[in-house]
Amino acid sequence: MTETPVHHALWPAPLASGAVDATITVPGSKSVTNRGLVLAALAAEPGWLRRPLRSRDTLLMAEALRALGVGIEEAVGPDGSGEAWRVIPAGLHGPATVDVGNAGTVMRFLPPVATLADGPIRFDGDPRSYERPLGGVIDGLRALGARVDDDNRGALPMTVHGAGALEGGRVEIDASSSSQFVSALLLSAPRFNQGVEVRHVGAKLPSLPHIRMTVDMLRCVGAQVDEPETGGEPNVWRVSHSALLGRDLTVEPDLSNAQPFLAAALITGGTVVIPDWPARTTQPGDQLRRIFTEMGGTCQLTDRGLVFKGSGRIHGIDVDLSEVGELTPGIAAVAALADSPSTLRGVAHLRLHETDRLAALTKEINELGGDVTETEDGLHIRPRPLHGGVFHTYDDHRMATAGAIIGLAVEGVQVENVATTAKTLPDFPEMWDAMLTGTGS
Template identity: 70%
Template sequence: MSGRRHAVPAPGGSGSGREGDVSPDLWPAPTASAPVHATVTVPGSKSVTNRALVLAALADGPGLVRRPLRSRDSLLMAAGLRALGVRVDDLPNGDWRVLPGALRGPAAVDVGNAGTVMRFLPPVAALAEGEVRFDGDPRARERPLSGVTDALRALGVRVADEGRGTLPLTVHGTGAPTGGTVGVDASSSSQFVSALLLAGPRFERGLEVRNTGPTVPSMPHIRMTVAMLRAAGAHVEALGDGGGPDRWRVAPGPLLGRDMTVEPDLSNAQPFMAAALVTGGTVVVPDWPRRTTQPGDALRDLFTRMGGTAEFTPEGLRFTGSGAVHGIDADLHEAGELAPVLAAVAALADSPSRLRGISHLRFHETDRLAALTREINALGGDVTETADGLRISPRPLRGGVVRTYEDHRMATAAAVLGLVVPGIEVENVATTAKTVPDFPGLWHGMLAGHP
């Protein structure tokens, strides 16, 4: 590593960097000298892991979470549940055994900058006896939480946040909230709906959650929540008026302690598949499910449209680049997490691209639309931010420092650019530990042609 340090201006929020906005050491992104050919085993799904932990914590008996993702976000979820009185045991093989207990305060939960932790655990805290305080990273204090906190207040739960609708906040749990029907504007995050549904079976009357906003992004994540609730024994209905579900009803009742295996995180397979696309190589991802609720499954179609081919084989999903990368017009409303790496690939394409339906990315780990525009353009690119996404016109890129703003997907996008553009250095590549514990090791292993 170079050892250089520099100040980092934050796009769309002062909390995008750590305190003082000073970057850690820079990581020289390796350039591919030949087409990539590798098998890459990606870690488990963060979305599935954290939902599984919450459902296991609220169950009537012990549960086992097999092959979980062990990353910063999932470790924070496990720690938060432990703070509330749940026993989460680390097994020698990396699995988690979850033994539910009486939820209680006083407790303090560090959410880091994990959207699932900051949104899923306040409704769980409402089921506890006592006060539970939530806080996290500086950027976490800028991310919207009012969808959850306002809903809890409407359900009779006392939440103290001085009217900010953001962290820090304190939930005054009563142990047995009544539940009922509640409206929530989920237009900025589907996690608001999932957070309420996951805890819903433990409310006395269950919950009916109605979206009051104009739309709901990342609907596959709500479908994931519904499917996992049903697998745990909950009765859940997805209701709507023609255009799709805008109401969800979960009945009160016990949740089953169960043995669950976590799927690989398909979204985290994206940079490795992108490596095959931009270098004209082949990457195999073992254990890719043929049926899944993960939004990352859209990669098979998106990257095929951009010039590759995807096929299921006995070894896993095989993705092969053709040697050409084409632009794309894509509505990513249901799969916004794919936008950063997709934008990087689009910047290397042979024709313009438009990424649509992703205005909600302004409220993620950083303002991803502003960050992608700034960082790709700083390398000589031509990216224009629109009301709901990005327009990308490919231009020759040059090396330089890519700032990540504490956002793991900004770091993986920069690594993809570095495969083709010599001289790219990535600020704080360690932020990838949020969802991929050893991304640099996996990346170098891929380039060396082994898992």
């Protein structure tokens, strides 16, 4: 885990004065936006990305693709329905430098794209990005014929020497530390001369819904994909060589970013409505409906969107979060306020995320008076009366929202560097205040 920052501003997390009653319009999905940008950039014709998320991670992706020669224009959607990006594919070229920040999707999805460029593409980013696993992508690309210089670190910084094409074919990788390794190879695979056959050969794959999202989006732009979900071999995905279609894609709300607002309803016994919650989706955040219902809430999909209500009581939970690891910080924050212990399992891979999330959650909740212990693959949380204090975030957006959740019920919580929420949820402090004062939508 990275060292505790000591120089960031402290944000006094607002204490809830009563039951919240709010409608929260959640910005678009980061996962869908960044996949949509990559697929549109590789298409054979221009496309639209409507209601994209504009956050640090997605702006980094857009700027990286522009550096490679892709046209991404700010525009009004084709039906006049609001802001959109018009993506105009072009011949990919270098030399160029890509700033990945600390965005896993950028650092993993774009090296395969870079193999299709003419010239060297250098990848660099925030200091924490150097510590995040990338070996599965690097090894996979080398096995498929790419030249990658990383000084044998298996991590950033590195340079991909694009040759204008990649042969592709069959490759075995260990993606047990990040499902993004699989998605990265699949997204560019239609442009590889032989397509690709990706075989995962490691321990259990985390975050499978994100791979399903990749597969669904590939099919939407005309790719042919064989996968385990549709009768294929376990842990094997095949994508055929083909042209990709330019599409008009509307980005769904980011359901994982709805988590802190739904948690507020659960904690305060209030009601939160999330408009445009999809009836069918591959987003992992959709599992919040089940998880938070088990923890004491009720929910209903209506014409208004998802209506979630808290009962005024929070129950502990024993849950496998291997497919929805990104939800762990928010669930841990709620569990620390519950009426019984919780065990969160299947998330050992979180030690390799924006920070070591398991160590960070343990330290920060315990320093507020909690009783959290790390297990081999998760956390055990025994609720205790909590007190105020500084909740450090380690430049991790989901740690920041976890601190805000606890602050609803615990007076005096100060969240360090709440601005890090801009990674995926711009204007979070303003949205949080509006929810609590009933002035927002």
